[in-house]
Amino acid sequence: VVKTEEFQREEFAAGIWNLEPEAILMSDINSGSVLSSWFEGASQRALSLLSELIRIPTVNPYSGDPDPSGEAAGQVFVAEQMRKLGASTESLPVPADVYKQGGIHGPRERSWQKRENVVGRFQFGSGRTRIIFNAHMDTIGASDYQGDPFSGKIEGDLIYGRGSSDCKCGLASGLLAIEALRTVESDLDCQIIFQSVVDEECNGAGAGTLACCLAGLKGDYAIVLDGSAGMIYAGCLGIATAEVSVTGRSGHGSIGGVSALEKLLIVKKAIDIFTEERRGRDPEVAVNVGVLNCGIAPWVVPNSGFMAVNINYDFNEALASQKAGLGFCGAEVRARFEELITATCADDPWLSKNPPKIVWVKDVQPFSIERDPQIDPAAKLIDAASDGFRSAWGRDVTVSDLPAWCDASHLCRIGKMPVVGMGSGQPGASHTATEYNCGMNVLQTANAVAQTVLRLGKA
Ligand SMILES: [Zn+2]
Numbered sequence: 001v002v003k004t005e006e007f008q009r010e011e012f013a014a015g016i017w018n019l020e021p022e023a024i025l026m027s028d029i030n031s032g033s034v035l036s037s038w039f040e041g042a043s044q045r046a047l048s049l050l051s052e053l054i055r056i057p058t059v060n061p062y063s064g065d066p067d068p069s070g071e072a073a074g075q076v077f078v079a080e081q082m083r084k085l086g087a088s089t090e091s092l093p094v095p096a097d098v099y100k101q102g103g104i105h106g107p108r109e110r111s112w113q114k115r116e117n118v119v120g121r122f123q124f125g126s127g128r129t130r131i132i133f134n135a136h137m138d139t140i141g142a143s144d145y146q147g148d149p150f151s152g153k154i155e156g157d158l159i160y161g162r163g164s165s166d167c168k169c170g171l172a173s174g175l176l177a178i179e180a181l182r183t184v185e186s187d188l189d190c191q192i193i194f195q196s197v198v199d200e201e202c203n204g205a206g207a208g209t210l211a212c213c214l215a216g217l218k219g220d221y222a223i224v225l226d227g228s229a230g231m232i233y234a235g236c237l238g239i240a241t242a243e244v245s246v247t248g249r250s251g252h253g254s255i256g257g258v259s260a261l262e263k264l265l266i267v268k269k270a271i272d273i274f275t276e277e278r279r280g281r282d283p284e285v286a287v288n289v290g291v292l293n294c295g296i297a298p299w300v301v302p303n304s305g306f307m308a309v310n311i312n313y314d315f316n317e318a319l320a321s322q323k324a325g326l327g328f329c330g331a332e333v334r335a336r337f338e339e340l341i342t343a344t345c346a347d348d349p350w351l352s353k354n355p356p357k358i359v360w361v362k363d364v365q366p367f368s369i370e371r372d373p374q375i376d377p378a379a380k381l382i383d384a385a386s387d388g389f390r391s392a393w394g395r396d397v398t399v400s401d402l403p404a405w406c407d408a409s410h411l412c413r414i415g416k417m418p419v420v421g422m423g424s425g426q427p428g429a430s431h432t433a434t435e436y437n438c439g440m441n442v443l444q445t446a447n448a449v450a451q452t453v454l455r456l457g458k459a
Contacts, residue, residue: 031184031454032391038180039392041449046176046365046446047159051152053077053168054161060202063141071137075118078171078196082120085178087194092117094198094211101214102414105329105363106326107241110445111290112198117208119217120194122178127191129457132219132417133177133449134209134407135170135226136200139163146433157439164437165425169445170198170225173424176446181453193217195420200226200407203241205362209407215414221381221456222415223449224408227423228430229441230393232385234378234420235368235401236409237285237312240330241361242337244271247354252305257301258350261294264305267356268292268383270344271309274337278311284403285312308361311337312404315366328413329363364405367412367419374416381418381456388452389422392444422449 047153055423058074059065071126078087094117099106110267142149142162149162163169174194181188195217227233246264251257268289275287313330321331338358345351369378382399389397402408402421411419425447426437 032182033186035450037444038183043439046442047154050172054152054163055150057150058137059142060138062202065141065143071115075139079118081175087120087122088160089120092119094207098207098211102210107203107361117200117380118196122192124191124458129190130219131192132222133174133194134224136167136197138198138201140201140431144433160436165435166430167226169424169437169442173442173446174225177450180450187459188457189459205364206407206410209410213410219417222411222417222419224421226406227421228427229424229445232397232399232420233402234399236406237368238318238330238404240311240334240363242309243359244307245357246305248303251301253299260302260305264294266348270341274340287311315368318366329365365413366408369418375418378418384455385420385452391451392447
């Protein structure tokens with residue numbers, strides 16, 4: 001039924017009349033514009049805060065960089081910033097068996113020694129409504145960055161360096177949102193629980209966020225600050241990571257052996273078939289062969305080969321696995337991957353006798369707050385975030401699913417919270433050799449986040 005504009009207007013007017021909230025509405029509008037004008041004057045503040053964060057290297061220890069820094073120094077800085085804004089802070093370690101506790105297939109042999117989450121609690125009024133903020137401190141490796149990855153150089157509204165779009169901008173936007181919200185404190189009755197987490201990147205599988213969920217940090221709502229600016233997501237894809245190893249038999253390059261490289265290319269063909277099949281199903285759900293390692297020199301027949309593959313899958317596929325009794329995960333997708341490799345290898349005498357070894361490094365589940373029956377009230381959060389976004393960006397937004405996996409999944413699936421993502425990264429800049437961001441992305445997102453809190457955490 002399409003309502004006429006006039007009818008909608010009447011209904012709207014009637015709603016206001018019945019609730020008699022004219023005074024409250026006026027105060028909302030006023031606090032909203034107080035926030036917006038605070039942000040208008042905060043562009044240098046945003047850039048310098050983000051620059052400070054970029055200048056502290058926090059490369060994930062599993063990035064593959066020769067000398068990764070880890071997250072610790074960044075966590076000290078962020079905790080200081082939180083305390084300056086009136087928070088009480090604590091360190092929250094990641095238990096060694098975090099994946100087992102969470103029932104998540106995560107990477108093995110991972111250490112979280114000296115890699116602790118920081119949790120800041122910001123009280124507004126009596127703290128009635130609890131709202132989680134979440135952003136990750138770790139970045140991917142920086143050794144391939146063109147130029148100094150930790151310069152935090154500012155040129156006009158542009159800012160450069162590893163983490164500028166993923167996810168130090170998220171930490172900055174969360175801090176800025178809180179700083180702005182302090183100016184409208186009397187309108188709020190909420191507690192913001194800000195999680196600065198470790199180990200999101202580099203196969204991290206969200207260990208830091210998972211630890212927060214397992215520690216019982218629970219919000220009525222959660223806002224994840226990771227992702228690109230200018231969008232809101234209320235769901236994400238799942239991801240499974242496979243490592244495939246092939247053995248050959250080494251030999252003299254002129255005399256021969258069995259080349260693991262040639263065998264690896266046969267396996268790659270099977271993966272190509274798998275990829276095509278999935279592209280036909282949904283071209284937005286990616287398969288990425290990210291590593292192919294083989295051989296040492298042209299005078300040696302390669303003895304072994306290795307491939308690493310990321311496979312995204314969607315909510316429906318996780319549901320199908322669940323219905324088949326395999327858990328809400330990518331079990332059926334993984335089975336198809338293995339099936340195609342086995343079938344292809346059957347035609348090769350060497351590979352049928354020496355089948356490739358497939359190790360599933362991780363399989364982390366998708367989420368959708370609108371489709372998940374355990375999540376309530378999803379609609380209230382989506383409405384508040386959409387309204388908040390509109391106030392900050394001056395345009396409407398379609399709430400969508402993130403075409404990748406992110407930590408928000410754990411907050412929804414394990415923490416059982418309604419969660420939306422409001423990132424501030426420059427679209428397309430994350431994980432690149434020239435990662436950069438714009439101050440405006442951080443400011444607008446921080447404003448949108450603050451406006452959303454104003455709606456959710458009203459006194
Ligand atoms: Zn990220």
